Amino acid sequence: MTVTHAADTVDTVERAAATPEIEQPYGALGLKDNEYRRVRELLGRRPTDAELAMYAVMWSEHCSYKSSKVHLRYFGETTTEQMRATMLAGIGENAGVLDIGDGWAVTFKAESHNHPSYVEPFQGAATGVGGIVRDILAMGARPLAVMDSLRFGAADAPDTKRVLPGVVAGVGGYGNCLGLPNIGGEVIFDASYAGNPLVNALCVGAMRIEDLHLAHASGAGNKIILFGARTGLDGIGGASVLASDSFSGGTGRKKLPSVQVGDPFAEKVLIECCLELFAAKVVVGISDLGAAGLACATSELASAGDGGMVIDLDRVPLRAKDMNPAEILSSESRERMCAVVTPEHVADFLAICAKWDVTATEIGEVTEGDTLVITWHGQTVVDVPPRTVAHDGPVYERPISRPESQDALQADVPDDLARPTTPAEIRATLLRMLGSANLASRRWVTQQYDRYVRGGTVLAQPADAGMIRIDEQTHRGVALSVDCNSRYVALDPYRGAQLALAEAYRNVAASGAKPVAVTDCLNFGSPEDPGVMWQFQQALHGLADACKVLGIPVVGGNVSFYNQTGGTAILPTPLVGVMGVIDDVRRRVPTGFGTEPGESLLLLGETRPEFGGSEWAHVVHGHLGGLPPKVDLAAEALLADILIAGSRDGMLSAAHDLSDGGLAQAVVEAALIGETGARIVLPAGADPFVWLFAESAGRALVAVPRSEEPRFTEMCTMRGLPWVKIGVVDVESDAVEIQDVADFSLAELRTAWEATLPELFG
Numbered sequence: 001m002t003v004t005h006a007a008d009t010v011d012t013v014e015r016a017a018a019t020p021e022i023e024q025p026y027g028a029l030g031l032k033d034n035e036y037r038r039v040r041e042l043l044g045r046r047p048t049d050a051e052l053a054m055y056a057v058m059w060s061e062h063c064s065y066k067s068s069k070v071h072l073r074y075f076g077e078t079t080t081e082q083m084r085a086t087m088l089a090g091i092g093e094n095a096g097v098l099d100i101g102d103g104w105a106v107t108f109k110a111e112s113h114n115h116p117s118y119v120e121p122f123q124g125a126a127t128g129v130g131g132i133v134r135d136i137l138a139m140g141a142r143p144l145a146v147m148d149s150l151r152f153g154a155a156d157a158p159d160t161k162r163v164l165p166g167v168v169a170g171v172g173g174y175g176n177c178l179g180l181p182n183i184g185g186e187v188i189f190d191a192s193y194a195g196n197p198l199v200n201a202l203c204v205g206a207m208r209i210e211d212l213h214l215a216h217a218s219g220a221g222n223k224i225i226l227f228g229a230r231t232g233l234d235g236i237g238g239a240s241v242l243a244s245d246s247f248s249g250g251t252g253r254k255k256l257p258s259v260q261v262g263d264p265f266a267e268k269v270l271i272e273c274c275l276e277l278f279a280a281k282v283v284v285g286i287s288d289l290g291a292a293g294l295a296c297a298t299s300e301l302a303s304a305g306d307g308g309m310v311i312d313l314d315r316v317p318l319r320a321k322d323m324n325p326a327e328i329l330s331s332e333s334r335e336r337m338c339a340v341v342t343p344e345h346v347a348d349f350l351a352i353c354a355k356w357d358v359t360a361t362e363i364g365e366v367t368e369g370d371t372l373v374i375t376w377h378g379q380t381v382v383d384v385p386p387r388t389v390a391h392d393g394p395v396y397e398r399p400i401s402r403p404e405s406q407d408a409l410q411a412d413v414p415d416d417l418a419r420p421t422t423p424a425e426i427r428a429t430l431l432r433m434l435g436s437a438n439l440a441s442r443r444w445v446t447q448q449y450d451r452y453v454r455g456g457t458v459l460a461q462p463a464d465a466g467m468i469r470i471d472e473q474t475h476r477g478v479a480l481s482v483d484c485n486s487r488y489v490a491l492d493p494y495r496g497a498q499l500a501l502a503e504a505y506r507n508v509a510a511s512g513a514k515p516v517a518v519t520d521c522l523n524f525g526s527p528e529d530p531g532v533m534w535q536f537q538q539a540l541h542g543l544a545d546a547c548k549v550l551g552i553p554v555v556g557g558n559v560s561f562y563n564q565t566g567g568t569a570i571l572p573t574p575l576v577g578v579m580g581v582i583d584d585v586r587r588r589v590p591t592g593f594g595t596e597p598g599e600s601l602l603l604l605g606e607t608r609p610e611f612g613g614s615e616w617a618h619v620v621h622g623h624l625g626g627l628p629p630k631v632d633l634a635a636e637a638l639l640a641d642i643l644i645a646g647s648r649d650g651m652l653s654a655a656h657d658l659s660d661g662g663l664a665q666a667v668v669e670a671a672l673i674g675e676t677g678a679r680i681v682l683p684a685g686a687d688p689f690v691w692l693f694a695e696s697a698g699r700a701l702v703a704v705p706r707s708e709e710p711r712f713t714e715m716c717t718m719r720g721l722p723w724v725k726i727g728v729v730d731v732e733s734d735a736v737e738i739q740d741v742a743d744f745s746l747a748e749l750r751t752a753w754e755a756t757l758p759e760l761f762g
Contacts, residue, residue: 029053039051039055049381053325055393058393060292061527068522069395075540078547079554090553090555094215095136100476102474104208109135111131111135111558113131114196114523117199123170125168125174127170128199129174132202138286142205144206145204145466146183147577148186150171151186152167152187152189168448174262177268178267181449182461183460187442192570198570206470217284217304218366222341223366224366225362230317231316231317231333236330261334267334269356273353277349282349288336289332294316294329299389308369309364315362315363346362371386398533402534414625418621431744432619433615434664439615465480478513479588485659489574491627492628494538495628495631497576501550504576504578510657511589512589512644514644517553518578519576519579520575520576521574521575522575525570526564539572549633550637590653593670594729596729598706599704600706601726605635605698608629610694612627615660616661636698638720639699642721643655651715652703652712663701669753670703672753679733679736680737680739734747
């Protein structure tokens, strides 16, 4: 790649037009032939090296959503005005923002950092956490908590032993250093993720409504200030293009690191600095520098504004020598922000940054024109309409085809799989499943996270949902859950995505909070595979249609394609995060059984013999086939209403949703979390196997004080929610007894539940 020097006499843009075509390495930067031709058409000339780098990173799948845009519009088409009523910002902004009442706004979003976390597990996961935190910060909110959804190959695979400890350490290390509690998430194992783990991070923050800021560069003469860490060679093109070493342009520099290097302590200072800048009202807007770095921040700020912009790369503070314009623009060095500041506030802005010892440099200004001009060593290296970079990239309508194998997959029902029939067999099956990789306790992971720092956490893993207090005076709070059963999605993408939403929705309601909004992280294989695009389209439509029925909007999220090893894609994984609002966190409902003697255990919802994609079929038989459980969104909404009412009126002492592993898993978890025994009596004539291990949706296990049982059960009956009493909490017992089936001591159950991950990774 040509490096331009101040002594050059020919303008860089003019020289680019005359340079032989073969010198442009656009293919190595990830641009297709047709995309490069489109760049030339937009500019009417050859792009410079720096322009080529900008278009390459900004038109990448990660940044432009070129394969998913046509489908993502469906979210807007299915979002009603009623659903928009509480939305202050939605899809297209750094993060979605909701009005939660009492003058408070909450912002939350999930993002992926999958590929970097396979290459360098610790830094990949750590910088993924840092990136999503800055997205929340850029909206004007104080980040309050994080969550994560992690997926790895088979638990006993050698590479899982390399990747998982590093990822967990990265998530915990970065979040702990920031002083942000990690309040929940998932750890899932499946062979399809070998070579392509998923690291999806979520952050939630809060602000007063009047403090909301949207990033745009408006007002000619306003200054552009880059602040935070210096710009280096780490992470160039890491999240956005295929060949990060191509940026070095034959300079002899060794291959550049594609994974960013994070500094959580620098980010902690940056958070406090940003919040003071917002409070001082000295910024028009702030943008995070994440994927595509300065290329993204400058083009998006200018595109969202009402004018142009001029940037001088010579002013960008660097931490590496001899960086060329393409490298400076494309670097994804962490802990950096870009602000738009009016001239009269520049001195105050810089003073606040100096107070926090944050490097801040004025690198340009907003102009009256309509182009983004970037100079370096006295030469113009970029002169482009910013919208062509940020928003007018290619949009593909990829071929979509239902895989021929889908019929055979669904026809391979689990009905003929050998089932446990005797009490001894059922007992052995329960213990085997309890200690299986996907159902075992996540304590080995979560003990590496600080779940209670800042003092605002009121529920955290292993609770069904994480919950934090937003307002110390009113005790208003929010609850969050992230969920997806990718086996369900593989069997039926439309229904599987709805089941992911239903589970997260149910988890939030089980805590006592009212679900109000959704974020997603849509992880799939190659969009160039028609079968993958069919999965993606079906899952997206399933999620959007279900959100419309439940009346909660998707306010933001992320699409991650090319999650595959060779030609083998991961199981389709549309992660769904649901946020709920609770007016007083003191009435939250815990997951574990309480300590009041004789509380009744009620199973809410309908149990059906549904085992397609179930944990039992997976653990015992290694089987995936049939159809996933039925989805009844009206029943899910009714169950949520009952759970919320039970919390509000003090009728519930514990609630646990039923999902993977069925009733048996829910009972054992609630007993172990509450450290108390229980006696279970299944209904007369019930098939113990079905009632204990089926994974029918729309169900929850609740503990109800005896004094509240008549009122609660009458409410369920009057509203048409099926319920059955299946036992009592036994605080004087140290066992879980399933009448006529099996008895288990709590010690035996705890050993089976908690030993697995330490044995694998400890």
